[in-house]
Amino acid sequence: MNNGQPILTVDHLVAxxxxxxxxxxxxxxxxxxxxxxxxxxxxxxxxxxKSVTALSIMRLLPRPAGVIESGAIRLNxxxxxxxxxxxxxxxxxRRIGMIFQEPMTAxxxxxxxxxxxxxxxxxHRPDLDAVQRYQAAVALLSRVGIPEARARMDEYPHQISGGxxxxxxxxxxxxxxxxxxxxxxxxxxxxxxxQAQILELILDLQxxxxxxxxxxxxxxxxxxxxxxxxxxxxxxxxVESAPAAALFKKPLHPYTQGLLASMPxxxxxxxxxxxxxxxxxxxxxxxxxxxxxxxxxxxxxxRCGKETPGPVAVDDDHWARCFLLEG
Amino acid sequence: xxVPENDDLLRVENxxxxxxxxxxxxxxxxxxxxxxxxxxxxxxxxxxxxxxxxxxxxKTTVGRCILRLYQPTQGRVIFDGTDLLxxxxxxxxxxxxxxxxxxxxxxxxxxxxxTVGDIVAEPFIIHRVGRPADRMRSVAGLLERVGLAxxxxxxxxxxxxxxQRQRIGIARAxxxxxxxxxxxxxxxxLDVSIQSQILNLLLALQKDLGLSYLFIxxxxxxxxxxxxxxxxxxxxxxxxxxxxGELYRQPLHPYTQALIAAIPDPDPEKKKMSQPMLSGxxxxxxxxxxxxxxxxxxxxxxxxxREETPALVPFxxxxxxxxxxxxxxxxxxxxxxxxPRILSD
Numbered sequence: 261m262n263n264g265q266p267i268l269t270v271d272h273l274v275a276x277x278x279x280x281x282x283x284x285x286x287x288x289x290x291x292x293x294x295x296x297x298x299x300x301x302x303x304x305x306x307x308x309x310k311s312v313t314a315l316s317i318m319r320l321l322p323r324p325a326g327v328i329e330s331g332a333i334r335l336n337x338x339x340x341x342x343x344x345x346x347x348x349x350x351x352x353x354r355r356i357g358m359i360f361q362e363p364m365t366a367x368x369x370x371x372x373x374x375x376x377x378x379x380x381x382x383x384h385r386p387d388l389d390a391v392q393r394y395q396a397a398v399a400l401l402s403r404v405g406i407p408e409a410r411a412r413m414d415e416y417p418h419q420i421s422g423g424x425x426x427x428x429x430x431x432x433x434x435x436x437x438x439x440x441x442x443x444x445x446x447x448x449x450x451x452x453x454x455q456a457q458i459l460e461l462i463l464d465l466q467x468x469x470x471x472x473x474x475x476x477x478x479x480x481x482x483x484x485x486x487x488x489x490x491x492x493x494x495x496x497x498x499v500e501s502a503p504a505a506a507l508f509k510k511p512l513h514p515y516t517q518g519l520l521a522s523m524p525x526x527x528x529x530x531x532x533x534x535x536x537x538x539x540x541x542x543x544x545x546x547x548x549x550x551x552x553x554x555x556x557x558x559x560x561x562x563r564c565g566k567e568t569p570g571p572v573a574v575d576d577d578h579w580a581r582c583f584l585l586e587g
Numbered sequence: 588x589x590v591p592e593n594d595d596l597l598r599v600e601n602x603x604x605x606x607x608x609x610x611x612x613x614x615x616x617x618x619x620x621x622x623x624x625x626x627x628x629x630x631x632x633x634x635x636x637x638x639x640x641x642x643x644x645x646k647t648t649v650g651r652c653i654l655r656l657y658q659p660t661q662g663r664v665i666f667d668g669t670d671l672l673x674x675x676x677x678x679x680x681x682x683x684x685x686x687x688x689x690x691x692x693x694x695x696x697x698x699x700x701x702t703v704g705d706i707v708a709e710p711f712i713i714h715r716v717g718r719p720a721d722r723m724r725s726v727a728g729l730l731e732r733v734g735l736a737x738x739x740x741x742x743x744x745x746x747x748x749x750x751q752r753q754r755i756g757i758a759r760a761x762x763x764x765x766x767x768x769x770x771x772x773x774x775x776x777l778d779v780s781i782q783s784q785i786l787n788l789l790l791a792l793q794k795d796l797g798l799s800y801l802f803i804x805x806x807x808x809x810x811x812x813x814x815x816x817x818x819x820x821x822x823x824x825x826x827x828x829x830x831x832g833e834l835y836r837q838p839l840h841p842y843t844q845a846l847i848a849a850i851p852d853p854d855p856e857k858k859k860m861s862q863p864m865l866s867g868x869x870x871x872x873x874x875x876x877x878x879x880x881x882x883x884x885x886x887x888x889x890x891x892x893r894e895e896t897p898a899l900v901p902f903x904x905x906x907x908x909x910x911x912x913x914x915x916x917x918x919x920x921x922x923x924x925x926x927p928r929i930l931s932d
Contacts, residue, residue, distance in 0.1 A: 305778035305779060305780060306778055421868045423868055424868070451641035451642055451805065451869075452641070452805065452806075452807070452846065452849045452850060453641065453845055453846065453849045453864070453865045454641075454868065455849065455851075456848075456849040456851075456864045456865070457864055457865075457866070459851070460864060478778065478779060479779075479851065480779070480853045481850065481851030481852055481853045482851045483853075484851065484852060484853045484854055484855045484857075485851045485852065485855075504855045505855045505856070508853060508854055508855050518780065519779055519780060520853065522779065522780060522782070522783035523779065523783070523808070523853060524782075524783070524786065524808045524809050524811070524812035524813075525808055525812075525853070526807065526808050526811055526835050526847065526850065528812055530811070530812065530814075530815075530831055530832060531635075531790055531812070531813060531815075532812075533787055533790065533791075534783040534786055534787055534812070535783070536780075536783045536784050536787060537780040537783075537784075538784075540748050540750060540751070540781070541748075541778075541780075556780075
């Protein structure tokens with residue numbers, strides 16, 4: 261695998277949803293590229309479009325409401341948007357794996373863990389016989405840190421803890437040895453000490469397999485700990501994209517700046533007034549013309565309500581959608 | 588004449604809450620969940636006590652026992668001089684005017700069929716305070732106080748965002764001018780950019796109204812920001828108790844240390860993932876481990892920890908009011924009498 265070469269490129273993706281109140285663009289002109297062997301963080305608040313982006317890549321948008329209206333998603337040059345359903349079926353799991361926030365809803369509650377895991381091998385490793393598949397499943401469970409893996413094979417998802425379930429999910433996602441892993445808020449439902457264990461596991465596995473990871477989260481702290489690159493989403497747009505070090509050292513977009521400033525930290529002064537981002541995210545049904553952050557922005561100008569800001573590059577790989585940067 | 592010790596607004600002594608576990612055809616009792624197992628704490632007037640711990644540690648149960656939403660198995664809850672667990676229904680009703688709660692989920696905790704005005708006015712109706720006209724005026728004042736438009740009163744909860752709904756819950760909680768508000772994970776369901784708005788509101792209300800808070804949350808950074816003192820809970824017991832700055836500067840219990848170390852720092856230059864982490868899961872509160880409840884996950888645990896339950900005691904040389912329940916507090920580096928165990932499970 262050539263590290264640093266883009267393996268997954270999302271190009272001007274537009275994904276829309278039909279709702280009772282009309283069609284909304286949940287993801288609007290989103291572009292980014294995921295380089296081989298790296299972890300890219302996609303960060304944003306609920307409703308910003310980060311999960312819809314992930315589901316678009318997997319071609320798993322809930323139909324018929326959700327559709328990819330335009331744009332391209334290229335995996336090693338092949339546009340996934342154009343693939344037939346059966347071709348896409350061969351990509352999922354084998355080329356791109358995915359893990360979700362709540363493993364309990366992703367695992368089948370009435371099937372034993374082993375059975376579900378062996379099923380993945382049935383699908384992706386037809387070269388192995390039944391005994392080998394079982395052994396591969398046990399080995400994989402041990403690899404993701406599940407003690408007494410052989411005994412766990414016979415248990416049901418509800419018999420193990422949330423952290424262990426997430427490990428099972430990771431094992432299932434990695435069974436097909438994918439080039440890309442999409443992790444959608446995999447630690448959000450977990451306690452902080454368990455979250456640390458799962459993040460460590462994902463980092464280890466990433467190094468071991470050389471896969472690329474698209475890590476979706478709302479937690480900037482998690483991004484800082486594991487990602488090389490970050491894209492910040494707001495109301496369907498990517499508003500800022502940067503290497504992780506640059507984003508945290510010199511955030512460019514007023515939204516990113518506001519988010520970082522408003523987080524309570526262990527080192528912050530007790531009971532001090534926190535800087536805030538005023539107001540709330542605009543509804544996707546009633547987006548203002550111009551910049552989508554204008555109603556909350558401390559630097560809002562006349563222009564922000566009239567024109568749409570395009571990406572302005574400030575450094576290599578560091579850009580943001582803001583007129584302030586045009587200088 | 589007031590004795591300083593008794594001037595605390597809330598004093599909880601040796602609180603225990605065991606929930607029976609039933610099984611079999613006859614629904615016989617097969618054991619107990621030791622949700623809260625001997626918790627003592629105090630909240631001073633105008634003070635915020637943070638109660639922090641992971642899911643299942645019993646922090647929410649403590650809050651509910653204080654409001655007597657649960658009838659505790661054992662212990663005393665003395666609020667403003669009244670023992671709430673002994674109180675008759677009339678005394679309890681009076682005390683509850685002074686004692687309110689804010690819930691985690693602003694979607695579940697507001698009745699979706701009532702207007703916001705009805706929801707915020709309900710405490711007045713329940714406690715027969717004021718006349719209808721006065722009530723509506725009070726509601727308007729409360730909504731304004733928590734940062735909502737006056738026309739909010741005639742709208743329904745579903746028309747509001749999560750942050751605004753939490754403001755409605757706060758308006759309801761402060762309606763009767765309470766002395767103590769139990770805040771149970773008040774910001775954990777909210778987006779990051781909204782969390783700080785709500786935290787600022789809670790801090791401002793405390794200043795203006797002289798409120799005391801019992802602030803229950805799993806996020807240590809949030810708890811540390813709003814609290815004067817912090818109690819760290821693990822599996823039904825308080826393991827450490829200190830002023831919040833002190834707890835962060837000098838965490839003594841290995842669990843507190845692990846909790847602080849596990850917070851992902853929003854600074855890529857301070858990568859923590861390479862540091863040793865806590866292994867394993869929180870054990871079941873049905874059969875908690877003997878001795879120190881933390882010993883199966885503790886990197887320093889030795890024989891004494893497996894056999895003898897450490898008491899929560901003041902820690903000698905440090906700032907007054909720093910309590911810790913660890914046999915080896917302050918001398919974890921090599922203080923164990925037998926060989927420290929490296930965890931393999």
